[in-house]
Amino acid sequence: MYKILRKETFSDVTKLMEIQAPHVAHSAKAGQFIIVRIDEAGERIPLTIADYDKEKGSITIIFQEVGKSTMHLGRMEPGAEISTLAGPLGHPTEIKNYGTIICVGGGVGIAPIYPIARSLKEAGNTVISIIGARTKSLLFWEDKMREVSDELIACTDDGSYGRKSLVTEPLKEFLENKDKKIARVWAIGPAIMMKFVSLTTKPYNVPTVVSLNTIMIDGTGMCGGCRVLLDDGAQFVCVDGPEFDAHKVNWDSLLSRLRFYREEEQLSLQRYEHKCRLEGAAEGGR
C-alpha cells in the first residue's frame, strides 16, 4: 500500500498528489511514468512522474479527472492509501544540449513537460515554453515553468488568460522566425493537440518528440494493448516509448484506439457518480 502524503488542488478537475513510493523514487527520471491501481476492483492507469524526491522516497503526480479512475483518485485525501504503484516505466527523456528547444504543454500535459523542461534547461539548452489550456482555471504551474524557461507563452482557447489561441499558433511563429533556429520540439498534451503540433512542425523539418498516452494495462510490454502504429510498424508505447518521433506516428489510428472503450468508460463513470450520490445522501441524512 502506498500512502498519499500531500494533495494540492489546481482546479476542480486538476489535482497534484505526492505519494510515498521509495522503490520508484529511487530510480525515477524525467519522462518516465507509473502505473496506479487504487483498490482491489480498480483498473491500472498510467500517470507521468511529474516530480520525485529520492531522499523522502516520494513521487508527485498531477492528473486531470476525466473518468472513473482519475475522479476516484481525485477524491482521496492525504493519509489514504492506494493498492498499486509500479514503476518507473518507459524510457527517460534523452536529455542533452540541443541548442534552442521548445516545450509545449497542453492541459494536464504541463505536468509531465515540466521535469523535461527543467532537465533540458540544466543541460544548457535555451528553453522556450508554450503552455495552454481550454480555459484559465485549467492552467497551472506557470510560475514553475517560467523558472526553467528563457521565454514562456501562456495561452487559452477561450482567451480567459494569456493569449487567446491554440498552442500551435505561437509555435508556428517561432518556427517561422529565421533568426532563432529551433533544434527540437517536445509536446505533451491531449492526443489531438500532439497531432496538430506534429502537423505544424513537419513542414519545417524540426525533430518533434511527443509522449503518447495510449490505453495501458501492465505497462511492462506484456499485453500489447498500448501499441501504436508508426511509419515502420507497430511499437509498444509502455516499453518502446512513451516518447516517439511525432512525424512517424499514425495519429488517426491512435485517436481511434483511444475511443475503443468509450461506452464502457461512460458506464463506469455513471455508476461511480451514482454511488457517490447515494453515499452523499446517506451522509446528509445522518
Add this chain to the structure above:
Amino acid sequence: MAGLTQKERMKIKRHEMPNQDPFVRRGNYDEVALGYSLETAKEEAERCLQCKEPKCVEGCPVGVMIPQFIKALREGDIVKSVQWMKAKNNLPAICGRVCPQEVQCEGNCILGKKGEPVAIGRLERFVGDYELVHRTCPLEKAPKTGKKAAVVGSGPAGLTCAVDLAREGHEVTMFESLHSSGGVLIYGIPEFRLPKKVVHSEVNYAVECLGIDIKVDHIIGRTFTLDELLKNYSAVFLGTGAGLPSFMKIPGINYNGVMSANEFLTRVNLMKGYKFPEYDTPVKVGGEVAVIGAGNVAMDAARCSLRLQTLHSGKSENNSGEVHMVYRRSRDEVPARGEEFHHAEEEGVIFNFLTNPIEILGDEKGNVRGMRCIRMKLGEPDNSGRRSPAAILGSEFEMKVDTVIMALGTSPNPLVFVDAAGLERTRHGTVVADRKTGRTMKHRVWAGGDIITGAATVISAMGAGKRAAADINNFLKGEVPW
C-alpha cells in the same frame, strides 16, 4: 478392496471427471471440472497396477512418486499420500489441473497400452485439494543460514525456487512486476480451469510458513536492475517467463478489436474484466470472434470469449455469438492439452483448421469488420517430423469477424535484461542456461522456466526452479564454487 488381483484391477473402468454441463458452464466462470469424491478417488486408485518399474514416473518432469501416492490413497491414508506427493511436487492442486498428463505420466501408463490409463492427474488434484483444506504437511524450515537470495518473477519457476531456498534456511526476497503473485497461473489461465483461490492459497501458505518476502510492483530492469540486485543478494534466480506477445506481420493489426491473447486474458483474469462494471477494467468481444492459434492459450481465449458473449446475452443455452478458432495446421497437430480441446468443442467453439489469416479488414471508424484468410495444406514431414503447412494458391476467402485475438506464442520480456551485462541470450531471446543447474553465463545468476525454454509448461518451469534451487543452495553453503 485390498485383495484385488491384477486382472480385477484391469477390469475397473477409468472414472470420468464430473464436469459442469457444457451449456450451463459457458454462461459462468466457475470451475468446469468438479473433482473426484473420496469414493471415486479410491476406486480410481484401485486401478493402479503398482508396476515394479513404473513408466509413469519417468514421464513426470519432477519425478513424482506416483505408485506410492496412489497406494497410500487407496489404503485410505490421505495424509501419507500427501507426503509422498509433496516430496517432489509442492503444488499438486495446480499441477493436477493444468499438466498435460496425456503426454507425461498418463501417456506412459501401462494400462493405456490396451485401454485407458490411470487418471493420475485427477488423483493428484484430489490429493492436492485435500491438502489445501487440511494442511497436514507443513513446510519446514532449516535454521537460518544468513545468506540472501533474490528470486525475480513469481510464476511456477520462481515460486518453486523460492520455496526450496527458504526451506534450506536462506533469506528469500521475491520480486514481481504485477500486483499479484503467481505468473501465468494468475494472469493467463482462467478461473474456470484454475480457480484463483487455489493459487492464492498456495502462495500465501508458502509465504506464511517460510517467511518469504514478496515485493510486488517491482519491475526488475526498471525499479531495480539485475546488477543492483547482485550488490545486495548473494544469488539471483530469474524466472520471468516468456510474457512478450507477438502479432502476425499482416496488414490491419492495429484496428480496434485486434488484441493479443495476453491482453485479452489479462483483462479477463488478472483484472477480473468479466465482472465489469463491478471491477473497473472493461473487456469486450463482439458477436463474431476469431482466435488465431490452437494451443492452451488459444483455447483459453476462445472459451473466455464464449463466456463473455453468453454473459452479455444473459442466456446460457442460447449463445449470442460465434467463436472461431483459426489454425493453419490440422486437428491432429493441435498442441493444446487434450481435455481443453475437448471442452472447447463441447462448449461450441467452431474450429477452422488448415486456415491462415492474411489480412485484417477494418471499417471507416477503425474497427475490425473481417479477416481475409487462405486455405492451407500439409506438406511432407520436415526434419522435426512435423508436417509444415503451405498456402493453397487462389484459395483466399473472407471471414466476417469483429474481434481478432492472436495467440501465436510468446517470448521472454527483455525488460529484465537492462543492465545485465554478460547474461547471454539465444536468437529467440531466451536466456542461455545450463539445463541441469540453471546457471547462466553471468556470475551468481541462475534462470529457469519459460525464460530459458520459451513458452512451455507449468511443471517444466517448476522442475527448472527446483534444480536451480538445489544448485543455489550448494553454492550459498559454499559446497560448490560458481
